[in-house]
Amino acid sequence: MTAFELTADEPDTSGSAPTDAHRAMTALLARVVIEVARRRQDELSGLTETLQDRVLVTTGETSRRAYGWFEPDAWRHGEQAVSELFVNADFADHAKWISPAENVLVTLLHEACHVYADANKIKDTSRDGRYHNRRFGELALCIGLQIERDRQTGVRTPQLSARGAADYRDLIEHLESGLVVVRRPRTLADADAESSKSAPEASADGSGLAAGPAAPAPRARYVFASCGCRMGRRPVTLRVAQGSWRPGVIRCTACGQPFTDGGV
Known part of the structure; x- marks a missing residue:
């Protein structure tokens, strides 16, 4: 060899x-x-x-x-x-x-x-x-x-x-x-940090309202996704951190359907 x-x-x-x-x-x-x-x-x-x-x-x-x-x-x-x-x-x-x-x-x-x-x-x-x-x-x-x-x-x-x-x-x-360059993984803390940046800043007069256009609301921390399975009348749900959620990637091995965003 x-x-x-x-x-x-x-x-x-x-x-x-x-x-x-x-x-x-x-x-x-x-x-x-x-x-x-x-x-x-x-x-x-x-x-x-x-x-x-x-x-x-x-x-x-x-x-x-x-x-x-x-x-x-x-x-x-x-x-x-x-x-x-x-x-x-x-x-x-x-x-x-x-x-x-x-x-x-x-x-x-x-x-x-x-x-x-x-x-x-x-x-x-x-x-x-x-x-x-x-x-x-x-x-x-x-x-x-x-x-x-x-x-x-x-x-x-x-x-x-x-x-x-x-x-x-x-x-x-x-x-x-x-293996000298390691990628820092994205975590829930990263998503929270991004959300905090989107929160409105306090104005100079202390009213708590920022001047100019309204700032966007912070993103929800989690996605609650569901497939075609049910437990009684309730759908089977999966909680995924917002930063890790990718639509259509996670598929249920029982019913074969992808998990879809069911709201937060």
Whole structure:
């Protein structure tokens, strides 16, 4: 097995150390997942080329409670459709039994399985991608992930398998030194701070009313969303922090309908 080596990037003229660090980190994520595909080329034929030619590896903020995702044809490069492999840059929010670096590697490998399935027209999920089936489990084992059965999500990949941990030890070391820019996650406190900025300021005469146009009312802190299920006469509701709410993203596994904003 050839040792994984980092190649020097072209000089960057942005003049921003954080920008340079983020670009280098994103490039590292791409090189690591391509190196994994290279080491598994006999078992996952064509994955290396697909990752190099048709997938954009990105990292950044997300309000979704996800370590990452794969979205087919999310970008365009000229006339070519390009898929996205996204890694959540909140590296501090990771499974506590493994290091942030291994958690990122597990995310890259998990999404690489979806890349391979998409390229080879393998149906590896259902329920809008929430349920991972047996075919996905086979790919996950092949690439070096440990799998577990879960009632709601089908197959989970909590960490590397023993084989994966041995094969990718050097990649974990590179990630440990390369994950240098961490995205501060958006929290409920952020939403509250934004709401307080929208409150009217006191006037100079102490009346408590600001001069000029009326200031907008503060946003509610929570969204109460409901699906098609009911408990007696009452709908099943879900409370979500306003800053984390995204319409149509959360779907009920019982009735299959998305949760919709039912008011606050």
